[in-house]
Amino acid sequence: MELQQMQETIAMIREENLDIRTITMGISLLDCVRDTMQNTADAVYAKIVARAKNLVPVAEQIETEFGIPIVNKRVAVTPVALLAGGDKTYDFVLIAKAMDKAAQDTGIDLIGGYTALVQSGMTAADEALMRSMPAAFAATERVCGSVNVGSTKSGMNMDAVKLMGEVVKQIADPTPQNAMKLVVFCNAVEDNPFMAGAFWGVSEGDCAVSTGVSGPGVVQRALAAIPDAPFEEVCETIKKTAFKVSRMGQLIGKTAAERLGVPFNIVDLSLAPTPAVGDSVAQILETMGLSHVGSYGTTAALALLNDAVKKGGIMAAERVGGLSGAFIPVSEDANMIDAVAKGHIGLEKLEAMTAVCSVGLDMVAIPGATPATTIAGMIADEAALGMINNKTTAVRVIPVPGKGVGDFVEFGGLFGRAPIMKVNDGDASQFIARGGHIPAPIHSFKN
């Protein structure tokens, strides 16, 4: 092997923040349903601990041997709304507490799957789980959840959209940080290893591990070396970089799976920023030639980035899955925070960007006084983008009680800090109050 290639790998890890963002173990809880919620919660705890007890030690062993940071060790479980069984008390908070205790006892960072999939309709259990989210997230530290309100195949459940507007506000009051634990999806994927939206779909097996690989800094450095190149070369450079990064995800994931004695599922190559300098997706877009993220050209730049990342990653791994693309969370991206604070980018441009990125409006802080129907309107707009364009979209907004435009909110660590963004003051309440269901689009009828 060439000296230069070895140096490149070392520089990616040491200087450009390349890391394995997460090793996520998926665990099916379908065999944990018992006669009462408490008995189910006990079975949930026992199964998670049995499967995940070696996850952290194995990840740490791999970090040592390969010299690459594995930032998070996580677990994703079957959507909890499916675990009610015959117990009509629907006391799902008992299960959230069992998940949280299992996460603490195994040392994993976050556990996802406090989830309901309601794109077509809500069962009583689904609705109870959604309504229990404020209590569940207040009573736990590491539990994350999601609700899928729409899909290209099923259309949009507008009753669920309305309810989630209210639930998001309740979760954030009085502790806005709790709203970081919830993602409202359209076209949610069943094998996503990234939080807060990870859950383990019902079509998955009993247990497997997936990896989420990141490295916006690696892509940015590669593009900085070709400042005047035409777009063909820009795309080729991103593809080659994404290929190398995904190969590493495949190697680490497969090694972890072998040592844990479970199948290896997928590699998700998602450029996920952190607030650290040089670990920014917005900076990649700026390196392509934009004065700041938000200027005209931003959506095109993000579209080519997202597509080239997928193309580069797809051949590098046996199975590519999850979200694979570029994330644009505001609070977790230093250049994005800067652009928002200086007024270079607003929610409307961010919404346009979500039509071409791999997820949606993510880690966006908004005034605490924003009405629930306005949040529901945001969710509906994002879900519509996903439903019509056959892609995953999501909303993770954080209404911060007592704060308004221009204030900042601190989330801490990898979650960063966010300026409170201006929200359009139009009234969507009559639209949202209609309720019911928006049918699936015409292009979904393919049978």
Added chain:
Amino acid sequence: MNVIVSVLGKDHPGIIAAITTALAKENVNVLEVTQSIFKGNFTMMISAALPDGADFATIRDRLQTAGSAIGVEVQMQREELFSAMHSL
């Protein structure tokens, strides 16, 4: 288990001697060495085989101690990381 030991730092006499001596003490067998100097910076990559049953972290820590004693940075990583990234 095959590993890549990378050594980076400002060039001065005795770097190769110090690092290979440390490897020999740990019974690590050197397979291939590539080394260059660019603008006064010393870079060396050593492909090596760890003895069976070796404790990875202990050997890595001892190599890093030997490196810091002469002012260079030493890392040891499994070889598969590099081959996975650069060869099909």
